Amino acid sequence: MFAYSEDAISQAVLLRILGFIGVDVAGWTVGKTGGSGKMKSNVPKYAKLAMSYFVVLITDLDSTPCPRGLIQNWLGVVVQPRLLHIRVAVREVESWVLADREGVADFLDVSQEIVPRTPDAEADPKTALLLVAEKSGTRSVREDIVIRRGGQPRPALNYNSAITSFVGKHWNIERAIARSPSLARTCRRLQRELTPASLGDDGGCP
Amino acid sequence: MFVTRLRLENWMNFRSVDVPLRPVTYLLGPNASGKSNFLDVFRFLRDISKPGAGKSGGGGIQNAIESRHGVPKIRCLHARRQTDVVIEVELADDHANPQTKWSYTLGFRVGDQNNGVSITKEVVQNLLTRENLLSRPLPEDVADARLLTQTHLEQMRSNAGFREIADCFSSVMYLHLVPQLLKHGDSIGGRQLEGDPFGQGFLDLVARTNKRQRESRLARISEGLAIAGTRLVDLEFAEDEKTPHLRARYEHHRPQGAWQLEDQFSDGTLRLIAMLWALQSDDPILLLEEPELSLHSEIVREIPALVDRAQRESMNHTQVIISTHSEALLSNPGIDPSGVLVIEPGDDGSSIRHLYEHEKNGIDAGLAVSEVVLPSVTPKSVGTLSQLTLFK
Numbered sequence: 001m002f003a004y005s006e007d008a009i010s011q012a013v014l015l016r017i018l019g020f021i022g023v024d025v026a027g028w029t030v031g032k033t034g035g036s037g038k039m040k041s042n043v044p045k046y047a048k049l050a051m052s053y054f055v056v057l058i059t060d061l062d063s064t065p066c067p068r069g070l071i072q073n074w075l076g077v078v079v080q081p082r083l084l085h086i087r088v089a090v091r092e093v094e095s096w097v098l099a100d101r102e103g104v105a106d107f108l109d110v111s112q113e114i115v116p117r118t119p120d121a122e123a124d125p126k127t128a129l130l131l132v133a134e135k136s137g138t139r140s141v142r143e144d145i146v147i148r149r150g151g152q153p154r155p156a157l158n159y160n161s162a163i164t165s166f167v168g169k170h171w172n173i174e175r176a177i178a179r180s181p182s183l184a185r186t187c188r189r190l191q192r193e194l195t196p197a198s199l200g201d202d203g204g205c206p
Numbered sequence: 207m208f209v210t211r212l213r214l215e216n217w218m219n220f221r222s223v224d225v226p227l228r229p230v231t232y233l234l235g236p237n238a239s240g241k242s243n244f245l246d247v248f249r250f251l252r253d254i255s256k257p258g259a260g261k262s263g264g265g266g267i268q269n270a271i272e273s274r275h276g277v278p279k280i281r282c283l284h285a286r287r288q289t290d291v292v293i294e295v296e297l298a299d300d301h302a303n304p305q306t307k308w309s310y311t312l313g314f315r316v317g318d319q320n321n322g323v324s325i326t327k328e329v330v331q332n333l334l335t336r337e338n339l340l341s342r343p344l345p346e347d348v349a350d351a352r353l354l355t356q357t358h359l360e361q362m363r364s365n366a367g368f369r370e371i372a373d374c375f376s377s378v379m380y381l382h383l384v385p386q387l388l389k390h391g392d393s394i395g396g397r398q399l400e401g402d403p404f405g406q407g408f409l410d411l412v413a414r415t416n417k418r419q420r421e422s423r424l425a426r427i428s429e430g431l432a433i434a435g436t437r438l439v440d441l442e443f444a445e446d447e448k449t450p451h452l453r454a455r456y457e458h459h460r461p462q463g464a465w466q467l468e469d470q471f472s473d474g475t476l477r478l479i480a481m482l483w484a485l486q487s488d489d490p491i492l493l494l495e496e497p498e499l500s501l502h503s504e505i506v507r508e509i510p511a512l513v514d515r516a517q518r519e520s521m522n523h524t525q526v527i528i529s530t531h532s533e534a535l536l537s538n539p540g541i542d543p544s545g546v547l548v549i550e551p552g553d554d555g556s557s558i559r560h561l562y563e564h565e566k567n568g569i570d571a572g573l574a575v576s577e578v579v580l581p582s583v584t585p586k587s588v589g590t591l592s593q594l595t596l597f598k
Contacts, residue, residue: 002568002578008589015586029565031581045572053564158592165590 001028002049003056006036008160010093012167014058017183020173021191036060043074050084054194057085058186060092067182085193090182094126095119097163099180100172104129107166108145109137120182127153129163207297207374207490208525209248210306215292215313216282218243221555228545229301230513232536232575233529234583235549240556241529244549245493247293248378248527250274253400255359255376265376266360267314271323273400277316284555290315290326296333297371301523307334310359310371317355325354330368339367379489379524381405383480385473385500405480409468412443412483413450427482428454434505436475438466452479474500481509485516491525498532506534510541536576543569548583 003018003025005011011032018025033039036059046055064070067088074086089096098104098119105112115132122128130153133145144158177184213224219240235241250270258264274280281291294311298304313327328342340358347353358364365372383405387394391406398406412420420443428441431454438454444467445451454471455463468476477500484492494513498506513526530536543566548559561569561579568578 001564004577011586012589027562027564029568029578029581030586031577033577042573042577048571049568049573052567161590161592165593168587168590 001025001054002046003028003030003058004033004039004042004046005031005058005093006033006039006060008032008164009097009167010058010060010089012164013089013093013096013171014056016167016171016173017187017190018056018194021187021195023190023194036062040074043076044078047075047078047081047084050081052083054083055085056087056190056194058087058089058093061088061090062092085190087186087190088182089186090120090180091123092125094129094163095122096176096180096183097167097171098122098125098129098132099176099178099183101179102175103166103170103172104132107170108133108135108141110135118179120180126155130155130159207299207370208301208304208523209295209491210298210304211294211296212247213292213294214247215290216285217247217291217293218280218282219284219551219556220244220558221282221284223556223558225547225558225560227525227527228542229517229523229525230510230542230545231525231527232541232546233527233549234531234536234546234575234579235529235556236551236583236585237531239549239551241549242495244558245380245495245527245529246274248375248491248493249380249401249403250280251293251295251359251375252378252380254357255372256401257376267323267325267357268355269400271314277314277323281316282555292327297374301525305334307332308368308371309333310368312357312359318351323355324351325357328357328359330358330371332368340364374490377489378491378493379484379487380493380495381408381480381484382495383408383477385471385476388476389469408480408483409450409452412452413445423483423486424452426486427479430478430482431475434478434502436472436478438471438475439463441479472500474502474505477501478505485512485524486520487524488520488522489524490522491527494526494528496530496532497528498530498535503532503534506532507537509535510538514540533576533580536580537574539569539572539574541569541575543575546575546579548579 003014005014011030015025015030033042039057039059046057049055061067061070067090070088071086098116101112101115104115110132114135116122116128119125130146134142134153136142143156144162145156146153147156177187208229209227211226214220215222233241233244253270253273254265254267256265271277271280290313292313294309296306297308298306309331311327311329314323314325317324325342328340330340331338343354359372380403382403387404387406388408424441424443428439431438431441437457439457441452441454444453452468453465456466457463481497497509517523517526543561546561549556550559565578569575
């Protein structure tokens with residue numbers, strides 16, 4: 001069983017999803033590829049592996065029009081094995097994070113009203129998250145997460161670790177599912193494919 | 207000679223370990239899991255076996271234990287009923303003939319007040335002929351307990367039948383060069399430890415090597431430095447009033463360049479020189495502890511292939527044990543999964559495992575050890591270390 005994400009934040013989100021749907025990741029390989037380029041280039045290898053093992057990939061849709069197109073593009077001529085699950089966050093994993101509106105507002109020390117209501121509709125969820133963080137009432141939170149460069153809000157050096165730590169400790173996945181259809185789809189789909197009932201007694205090993 | 211299997215009981219943070227070793231073994235594990243302690247077994251056996259037993263600075267188990275501050279510092283904190291420290295090593299003649307020939311077992315515990323150590327067991331077997339060459343305690347050991355403060359490994363008169371084991375152990379090479387100690391050793395008055403693990407005496411080692419061998423090794427290292435882009439050429443040995451030095455020409459705008467001595471070399475350059483030297487040393491066992499330190503990741507990426515080449519070309523087919531954290535080093539998909547060992551710390555001390563079946567299959571599918579195994583060695587919480595409050 002293998003689960004790969006692009007970075008620390010999406011890995012934290014993936015671990016929370018797997019925990020939520022009741023998958024025990026002890027003995028799994030849970031890795032980070034360090035970007036979508038590496039993940040895309042490894043797809044033929046993941047496909048080979050998925051002839052025998054569950055392989056779950058989490059990536060960002062970014063500016064690609066739709067998830068199906070992205071997956072087709074990634075697979076190319078490779079036939080998708082049944083055990084290979086490519087889950088795509090619309091448009092970035094930050095929209096799934098933002099989808100726990102109450103949690104994000106608490107963590108960033110802002111009013112709930114300024115956290116987007118429909119995160120999947122955000123064209124640039126990371127910038128949306130940065131703009132919310134900029135309004136934080138707590139200086140250390142602002143300084144950890146966001147910095148202005150060339151007039152644009154950019155992730156500060158502690159962005160990854162702060163958001164990763166929020167996702168691990170405070171992110172309420174049930175509230176997030178209610179606001180993000182793409183997160184809800186991913187949870188539903190993975191639950192159907194990966195939970196003990198579908199894994200059988202052998203824990204998923206064929 | 208190469209070590210095919212190592213079994214430990216109560217050695218430092220390993221309560222019980224039994225692992226096969228390959229011509230090249232990669233040792234992975236989080237910080238403080240015991241990678242250095244594992245490598246130290248081989249240094250311990252070297253310290254016992256090297257000549258000059260009993261003399262200060264010489265070999266022998268007494269010195270080997272003293273330099274590790276006594277048996278209590280060696281014995282595993284997690285040890286319970288079984289109180290002896292036990293090291294069992296199996297060796298084969300050659301990689302080409304990996305049939306295990308020798309088994310050497312050493313058990314010891316804290317001695318009485320006058321003796322720091324008491325040997326409880328020392329057994330040598332030839333597994334091919336099924337011959338028992340030694341099985342201590344012998345009757346004379348029982349009669350004179352002081353005999354149990356020395357191994358037969360360290361005594362030329364007693365180890366004639368298995369001298370090759372002692373010879374193999376005594377030439378274990380460990381070089382974890384700390385550039386600052388080499389550069390500033392004199393000004394900080396650095397005392398050199400047993401066996402010079404940190405390379406303070408690296409230049410003496412170079413000086414002791416015969417001239418022809420030294421020149422050819424340095425010429426190859428010089429080539430390596432050029433490939434690595436250091437701008438250093440013509441690396442050579444020089445002596446200044448009997449003090450050994452390395453020097454090289456630094457290429458710059460003047461056609462002749464400028465000569466630099468080793469104390470002007472960068473840390474990475476010195477580490478690279480030491481590693482390339484060690485790889486050419488042709489000793490039976492070479493321990494490389496985190497060879498990635500100070501080196502550019504693109505150079506680190508080359509290390510497994512470099513080790514492989516050196517091993518194939520060396521006369522002794524040096525066995526290499528590498529401890530590492532490096533993603534770059536483990537990114538070569540050609541690394542043999544059967545040579546990868548993972549140390550896992552636990553409440554009951556550290557244990558060592560092989561790759562799981564699914565990890566091996568991941569490597570068979572074309573993924574690298576860095577992609578398949580390293581994630582399970584990295585604590586998931588590491589990515590939030592920067593959330594640590596350092597003030598207030």
